[in-house]
Amino acid sequence: YQRRVHGGILHAQEKDFKTAFSYFYEAFETYHQFDVNNTSNAKSALKYMLLCRIMSGNADEITQILSSKNVLKYAGSEVEAMKAIATSYKARDLHEFEKVREAHKAELESDPVVASHLEELYDSMLEQHLLRIIEPYSQVQVAHISKKVKLDLVLVETKLSQMILDKKLLGTIDQSNSCLIVYEADAPDECYPAALSTVENVSKVVDSLVDKWQGKFINANEKAEKEKEKSKPTTEKAATAS
Numbered sequence: 001y002q003r004r005v006h007g008g009i010l011h012a013q014e015k016d017f018k019t020a021f022s023y024f025y026e027a028f029e030t031y032h033q034f035d036v037n038n039t040s041n042a043k044s045a046l047k048y049m050l051l052c053r054i055m056s057g058n059a060d061e062i063t064q065i066l067s068s069k070n071v072l073k074y075a076g077s078e079v080e081a082m083k084a085i086a087t088s089y090k091a092r093d094l095h096e097f098e099k100v101r102e103a104h105k106a107e108l109e110s111d112p113v114v115a116s117h118l119e120e121l122y123d124s125m126l127e128q129h130l131l132r133i134i135e136p137y138s139q140v141q142v143a144h145i146s147k148k149v150k151l152d153l154v155l156v157e158t159k160l161s162q163m164i165l166d167k168k169l170l171g172t173i174d175q176s177n178s179c180l181i182v183y184e185a186d187a188p189d190e191c192y193p194a195a196l197s198t199v200e201n202v203s204k205v206v207d208s209l210v211d212k213w214q215g216k217f218i219n220a221n222e223k224a225e226k227e228k229e230k231s232k233p234t235t236e237k238a239a240t241a242s
Contacts, residue, residue: 004030008048009113017056024048032070043074047114050082055117059086081107085118094125095150127163130156134169134182142178 008023024045031042053061062083065071081104088096101108101118109115126149133148134140142160146153160180163169171182 002027005045005048008052012048012052012055012113012117017052021049021052021056024052029070039074043076043078044111046071046074047078047082047111050079050086051114051117054082054086054089055121059090062086077104078107080104089121089125092125092129094122094129097122097125126151126159127168130159130163131169134180137180137182138184139179139181142173142180145180 004023004027008020008027011017011020011023028042028045028049031038031045035041049065050062053059053065066075066079066083081100084100084104085097085108088100101122108118129149130145133145142157143153145160146156149156157173157178160169161173164171164173169182170185171180173180
């Protein structure tokens with residue numbers, strides 16, 4: 001049974017949360033049926049099932065999963081912690097998300113699998129939040145972004161720099177003015193395909209002309225040889241023939 005759990009963890013690390021969920025579900029069903037005296041394994045598998053649904057953007061399915069008859073008996077602090085995480089994630093509320101993590105630290109931070117994925121989820125939520133704030137601007141003070149997102153200025157500037165390095169944000173930070181300059185995404189250059197097509201056509205024409213020139217040159221050489229042959233004296237031809 002543990003192999004199913006480990007398999008699910010590996011798939012979750014690879015961001016394949018759909019497959020991971022199926023592994024955790026199989027493990028949960030097995031623990032539920034055959035390990036009735038030890039509910040901790042089933043609770044762990046259930047927790048990972050909920051985590052996969054949250055990480056895959058399907059947090060709205062949590063309520064349906066928890067209303068299942070087989071799941072009701074495993075209600076507890078760990079399940080409540082995951083429900084609270086799902087609620088804050090659906091609301092896209094960074095600060096509520098952090099409050100939930102702090103309030104349920106024992107249940108969430110003690111499990112390295114859950115803790116690492118929730119950290120990734122927080123980073124993703126923060127990036128999306130920053131991009132929404134930045135969207136109307138071509139140039140904006142980092143302090144303004146920090147104020148809007150209600151986070152420390154240094155943290156925001158560090159995160160923006162990382163997003164630029166990761167190519168998640170097209171821009172640069174003017175350190176002298178503590179200002180974010182946002183670049184427009186490069187529009188596709190319509191001239192390039194046309195120019196490339198022209199070059200290809202010219203190349204074909206040149207090749208064709210070269211072929212023709214070579215053909216004429218060969219024909220001219222052959223004609224010259226024939227004329228030369230005709231102009232030879234009769235005796236020379238006879239001698240050559242003998």
